[in-house]
Amino acid sequence: MRLVWMIVFALATGAAFAASPEDDYIAARVKAISAIAALEGANEPVETLDAAGTKALADLEKRLSALLGPLAVSGFPATGTINLESLSDADIGFGMLDGLRYTNGDDGPSLVATTRGLLARWLQSKAAEMDASFRLPIGIDAALKLDAFYTQAINSDAAFTGTLDFPLKKPEGADIAFARLGGWAQDIGPNPDQQVIVTLVRGNSVMIASAPAAPPVPKIAACDALWASADAAAQKFQEAYQASDLKDQTAYDAANAAWENGDTDYRACMGEHLPSEPVFPALLAQAQQLADHMAGK
Known part of the structure; x- marks a missing residue:
C-alpha cells in the first residue's frame, strides 16, 4: 500500500511541475535568443545570423500556432505569422509581444493574438527594464492605457500616440475590453493616419486588433491652431540654436519643449472636441464591432 501511495505521489508531483506549453515556448525563445547572441559574439557573417534567426522564428511560430x-474572428484569416520581428537585441523589432499576427492585406486591419499568461510574462519583463522609458506596469488594465504599450507590443519602427479612449461596451463573456484611437509615427504633431485599436481579454485569450479609422479623422481648426502656434515658437528656438553653431543648449531644449507641449495640447484638444464631430459615432461603432467580432459575435 505504501508503494502505491509513493507512485501516486510521484505522478501527482510530476504533473504539478510539468512544463506547460507556454513554459516550453518561453524556454525555446530564450534558447534561441542566446544562440543568436553567441553567433553575434563570434562575429559570424550576416547571412549566418539571418538564416539562424529565420529558422528560430519559424520554430517559435509553429509553437505559438x-x-x-x-x-476564428470575422474579417481575419485563421492562420497568422509570428509577431516577433527579431531575436537579436541589436535589431529593431526585438522584444515585441509574444503572439501571432493576422493581417487582412498590407494596409488592412491586423490582429495580434496571445495568451493571458504570455502577456503577463511580457509585462513582467517590461516592468524590469533598466531604461525607465521602456518600463510598463505589470497590470493589463494599467498597461493598456499607456501609449508605450502599443509602441512596444505590436509595432517596431514608430511610436504610438493616443488621441482618445472610446467608451466601449464590454461584450458578454469578456474580462477586459478597451479601445483607443491613435496612430504610429516617427515624429510628434498631427498624425492623419489614425487607427482604431481594440484589446479584448477573454479567459486565457488576448487579442489586440488595429484598423484604419473609417471614416478618417477630420481636422479640427482649434486643435490645428494650437499645434501651429507651438510649432512656430519651436522653430524660432531652433533657429537660435542653429545660429549658435549648435552650442545654445537652452534654445535647443526650449525648441523640443515647445514641440512636446504643443503635441500634448493638440492631442488633448482632439480628445475633447472629436466626440462632438459628426464622424465620431461611426468611429465608435467601428471599435465596438471589432470588440464584438473578437468576442465571437
Missing part, C-alpha cells in the same frame, strides 16, 4: 490554435 499549436498553443493558440486557429483564429
Whole structure:
C-alpha cells in the first residue's frame, strides 16, 4: 500500500511541475535568443545570423500556432505569422509581444493574438527594464492605457500616440475590453493616419486588433491652431540654436519643449472636441464591432 501511495505521489508531483506549453515556448525563445547572441559574439557573417534567426522564428511560430490554435474572428484569416520581428537585441523589432499576427492585406486591419499568461510574462519583463522609458506596469488594465504599450507590443519602427479612449461596451463573456484611437509615427504633431485599436481579454485569450479609422479623422481648426502656434515658437528656438553653431543648449531644449507641449495640447484638444464631430459615432461603432467580432459575435 505504501508503494502505491509513493507512485501516486510521484505522478501527482510530476504533473504539478510539468512544463506547460507556454513554459516550453518561453524556454525555446530564450534558447534561441542566446544562440543568436553567441553567433553575434563570434562575429559570424550576416547571412549566418539571418538564416539562424529565420529558422528560430519559424520554430517559435509553429509553437505559438499549436498553443493558440486557429483564429476564428470575422474579417481575419485563421492562420497568422509570428509577431516577433527579431531575436537579436541589436535589431529593431526585438522584444515585441509574444503572439501571432493576422493581417487582412498590407494596409488592412491586423490582429495580434496571445495568451493571458504570455502577456503577463511580457509585462513582467517590461516592468524590469533598466531604461525607465521602456518600463510598463505589470497590470493589463494599467498597461493598456499607456501609449508605450502599443509602441512596444505590436509595432517596431514608430511610436504610438493616443488621441482618445472610446467608451466601449464590454461584450458578454469578456474580462477586459478597451479601445483607443491613435496612430504610429516617427515624429510628434498631427498624425492623419489614425487607427482604431481594440484589446479584448477573454479567459486565457488576448487579442489586440488595429484598423484604419473609417471614416478618417477630420481636422479640427482649434486643435490645428494650437499645434501651429507651438510649432512656430519651436522653430524660432531652433533657429537660435542653429545660429549658435549648435552650442545654445537652452534654445535647443526650449525648441523640443515647445514641440512636446504643443503635441500634448493638440492631442488633448482632439480628445475633447472629436466626440462632438459628426464622424465620431461611426468611429465608435467601428471599435465596438471589432470588440464584438473578437468576442465571437
